[in-house]
Amino acid sequence: MAKTRKKKEELVKDLNEKIKDSKSLIFANFDGLKVKEVEELRKNCRAENVDYLVAKKTLMKKAFKENGIEIDNSVFDKEVAVAFGREDEVAPARILKDFSKDHEALQAFGGVLEGEFVGQEKVMALANLPSKEELLAKVVGSIKAPVSGFVNVLSGNLRNLVYVLNAIKDSKN
Numbered sequence: 001m002a003k004t005r006k007k008k009e010e011l012v013k014d015l016n017e018k019i020k021d022s023k024s025l026i027f028a029n030f031d032g033l034k035v036k037e038v039e040e041l042r043k044n045c046r047a048e049n050v051d052y053l054v055a056k057k058t059l060m061k062k063a064f065k066e067n068g069i070e071i072d073n074s075v076f077d078k079e080v081a082v083a084f085g086r087e088d089e090v091a092p093a094r095i096l097k098d099f100s101k102d103h104e105a106l107q108a109f110g111g112v113l114e115g116e117f118v119g120q121e122k123v124m125a126l127a128n129l130p131s132k133e134e135l136l137a138k139v140v141g142s143i144k145a146p147v148s149g150f151v152n153v154l155s156g157n158l159r160n161l162v163y164v165l166n167a168i169k170d171s172k173n
Contacts, residue, residue, distance in 0.1 A: 025113075028083065050083050050084060053081065054082075094131065
């Protein structure tokens with residue numbers, strides 16, 4: 001059943017909102033994936049607050065044009081799905097990269113980062129970056145290291161004092 005003009009306008013409006021709310025968008029060719037595999041991919045995306053959407057290419061082109069994002073028409077040659085990263089710029093690229101390791105039919109081939117189209121090389125470089133949580137953990141570890149080292153140095157002096165006192169006690173007995 002064909003979509004009415006009103007439904008198409010609503011879909012473009014929804015796409016516009018997702019584009020505006022997203023920090024990064026990753027385009028993927030999903031041609032050849034089975035329905036169960038697509039559902040598994042959607043589940044992985046939902047777990048990390050990433051939207052995975054397949055829409056008509058003409059509606060996607062219109063939404064990107066309305067948001068002032070220039071995308072090469074060759075992007076829309078094949079079946080195209082879009083992963084929208086709302087909170088983490090890296091998450092959509094990482095999810096698609098990890099999923100494509102087991103499912104060769106899925107291929108990330110480009111995306112939009114900071115309002116500009118980026119190619120597959122930059123998407124793969126983005127996918128190899130650690131997640132936001134991993135980076136925060138590294139920062140906390142870096143901050144904590146000198147403090148814990150200082151605590152160990154101070155506790156060493158106390159420990160040595162206890163050893164000396166125990167040695168004096170043992171020598172008096």
